[in-house]
Amino acid sequence: xxxxxxxxxxxxxxxxxxxxxxxxxxxxxxxxxxxxxxxxxxxxxxxxxxxxxxxxxxxxxxxxxxxxxxxxxxxxxxxxxxxxxxxxxxxxxxxxxxxxxxxxxxxxxxxxxxxxxxxxxxxxxxxxxxxxxxxxxxxxxxxxxxxxxxxxxxxxxxxxxxxxxxxxxxxxxxxxxxxxxxxxxxxxxxxxxxxxxxxxxxxxxxxxxxxxxxxxxxxxxxxxxxxxxxxxxxxxxxxxxxxxxxxxxxxxxxxxxxxxxxxxxxxxxxxxxxxxxxxxxxxxxxxxxxxxxxxxxxxxxxxxxxxxxxxxxxxxxxxxxxxxxxxxxxxxxxxxxxxxxxxxxxxxxxxxxxxxxxxxxxxxxxxxxxxxxxxxxxxxxxxxxxxxxx
Numbered sequence: 175x176x177x178x179x180x181x182x183x184x185x186x187x188x189x190x191x192x193x194x195x196x197x198x199x200x201x202x203x204x205x206x207x208x209x210x211x212x213x214x215x216x217x218x219x220x221x222x223x224x225x226x227x228x229x230x231x232x233x234x235x236x237x238x239x240x241x242x243x244x245x246x247x248x249x250x251x252x253x254x255x256x257x258x259x260x261x262x263x264x265x266x267x268x269x270x271x272x273x274x275x276x277x278x279x280x281x282x283x284x285x286x287x288x289x290x291x292x293x294x295x296x297x298x299x300x301x302x303x304x305x306x307x308x309x310x311x312x313x314x315x316x317x318x319x320x321x322x323x324x325x326x327x328x329x330x331x332x333x334x335x336x337x338x339x340x341x342x343x344x345x346x347x348x349x350x351x352x353x354x355x356x357x358x359x360x361x362x363x364x365x366x367x368x369x370x371x372x373x374x375x376x377x378x379x380x381x382x383x384x385x386x387x388x389x390x391x392x393x394x395x396x397x398x399x400x401x402x403x404x405x406x407x408x409x410x411x412x413x414x415x416x417x418x419x420x421x422x423x424x425x426x427x428x429x430x431x432x433x434x435x436x437x438x439x440x441x442x443x444x445x446x447x448x449x450x451x452x453x454x455x456x457x458x459x460x461x462x463x464x465x466x467x468x469x470x471x472x473x474x475x476x477x478x479x480x481x482x483x484x485x486x487x488x489x490x491x492x493x494x495x496x497x498x499x500x501x502x503x504x505x506x507x508x509x510x511x512x513x514x515x516x517x518x519x520x521x522x523x524x525x526x527x528x529x530x531x532x533x534x535x536x537x538x539x540x541x542x543x544x545x546x547x548x549x550x551x552x553x554x555x556x557x558x559x560x561x562x563x564x
Contacts, residue, residue, distance in 0.1 A: 180337065187334040188535065190327045195528035197311070197324035204308035205380070206521035209506055209514050211301050216263070218300060222282045222292040227261045233285035236265075236425035242288045243267045243281050250279065255444040257429070259461065264291055309387060322388030328381050332374055339371050359537060366530035369523050376520040383504040386497075393497070401493035410445070410452045411482050413475045427479035428454065435484070436470050438462045446476070453482050460487065465509065466502035 216223035236255070243252060247269055254268040264282040271277065278296040283289065296302055303312070310317035341349040349371065352364040385392045397405040425444070432442060440459035447454070453473045460468040471485040487495070502508035506517020 183334040183337040187331055187338060190331050190334075191528065191531050192535065194324040194327040194331070195532060197320060198328050199525055199528045200311065201308055201321060201324070201384075202521050202525035202527075204304050206518055206525065207304050208301065208308060209518045209521065212507075215301060219292075219294070222266075222280070222294060223258075223264055224262055225264055225284045225286070225291065228286050231286050233261075234288055235423060236429050237423055238288050239265055239283045239285065240267075240425055242290065243269070243283060246290060247279070247281065251448065252446055253278070253448075254446060255425075257442040257444075259439045259441060268296075318388060322385070325381050325384050325388055329378065332370075332378050332381070335367075335370055336374060339367050362530050362533050362537075366527060366534060370527055373520045373523045376516065377524050380504055380506075380517070380520065380524075383500045386500050386504075396497050396500075397491075397493035399493070400496050401491045405493070405497075408485070410447055410455045411473050412451055413453050413477055414480070414482055424476065424479040428456065428474045431474070431479070431481060432456050432458060432472055435472065435481075436460070450476070452476075463487075465499070466507045467498045469498070 236257075240252065240255070250269040250271055252267055253270045253275065256266040256268070258264075265285050267281040267283060269279040269281060276297070280294050280296055281290055282292045284291050306312050309321060311320060313320070339349060349367065352368050353360060356364070386396070387393075394404055397403065428444070429442070436458045438458075438460045440461045443457045445455040445457070454476045456472040456474060457469050458472075460470065468487050470487050473482045473484065474480065475482055487498075490498075499508070506513045506515075506520075
């Protein structure tokens with residue numbers, strides 16, 4: 175029974191690995207690149223993100239920056255504004271045409287001079303392309319289906335791999351250490367089995383959380399499990415002020431009020447609705463929180479800038495808080511730099527597993543062919559000799 179179970183596990187591990195290996199390699203490799211996206215973005219696109227801080231000069235009111243961008247791009251709508259907590263960072267305006275929210279033009283503005291320093295199409299940025307490759311293999315819905323299936327396969331591969339790895343008493347040391355001085359075949363097996371074992375808990379968690387983006391029912395299960403009901407749709411409330419009422423300095427007022435109500439450091443994002451009847455949504459990340467992705471939301475009237483309502487992280491449902499943990503767990507950002515470094519190493523090692531696995535498979539196939547040839551050779555020679563004698 176035990177041998178049969180291991181044989182089934184071996185076949186599942188082999189053929190699921192062969193089927194999904196390339197996808198797992200691509201997803202793991204791109205995932206390793208995305209781990210430090212936040213840190214690398216201003217390095218790669220310095221002109222878009224970084225400015226010199228002038229001495230004894232405060233940033234200009236947000237309304238001035240908004241007016242500059244609106245004047246420069248009159249045919250496009252400003253859909254969002256991102257303000258970083260660091261003084262040497264630009265303010266990024268996200269512009270769209272009509273309802274094409276996916277085709278975003280980012281416009282960087284110097285907060286001290288209102289000068290437009292750089293622009294880019296988000297669809298053409300490096301990390302956007304890497305993310306598209308990571309989630310969709312750059313194949314949109316078809317790619318999403320492929321990565322989702324490959325992710326499920328990989329979860330089964332890890333479980334069957336653990337079954338195959340599990341040692342008896344004599345093998346424990348061998349299964350936990352890599353014999354670096356061994357021949358290539360043995361070293362490759364150790365790299366696959368031993369490294370695979372050590373990263374398995376982390377890789378399993380990363381793959382499991384990845385299913386949230388592949389399947390809506392997985393996302394819904396979080397809310398059903400912790401809240402007892404499906405996810406509630408969140409929308410910006412309606413404006414309460416008089417439409418088209420003359421008001422100046424609205425965005426500056428909203429920025430000041432946001433920092434007063436939420437004094438902790440963190441990135442602020444304005445989401446400006448297309449409709450005049452809806453309020454402005456403000457989200458602010460709490461960088462003082464013990465875990466990542468703690469975000470508070472405020473809603474302001476876009477006519478006069480007064481606060482309409484707030485949705486604070488502390489008041490969120492358990493389901494929403496658990497759902498917010500998914501992203502930092504998946505990316506390794508949950509506890510900052512230490513977990514990011516761990517996620518990077520895990521992703522890189524995971525990317526090697528399909529490669530070492532294929533090498534093991536090819537080696538075994540080659541060995542079987544050699545054995546078959548050796549076993550056939552004597553009979554062939556004997557047969558030839560017999561013909562010659564007759």
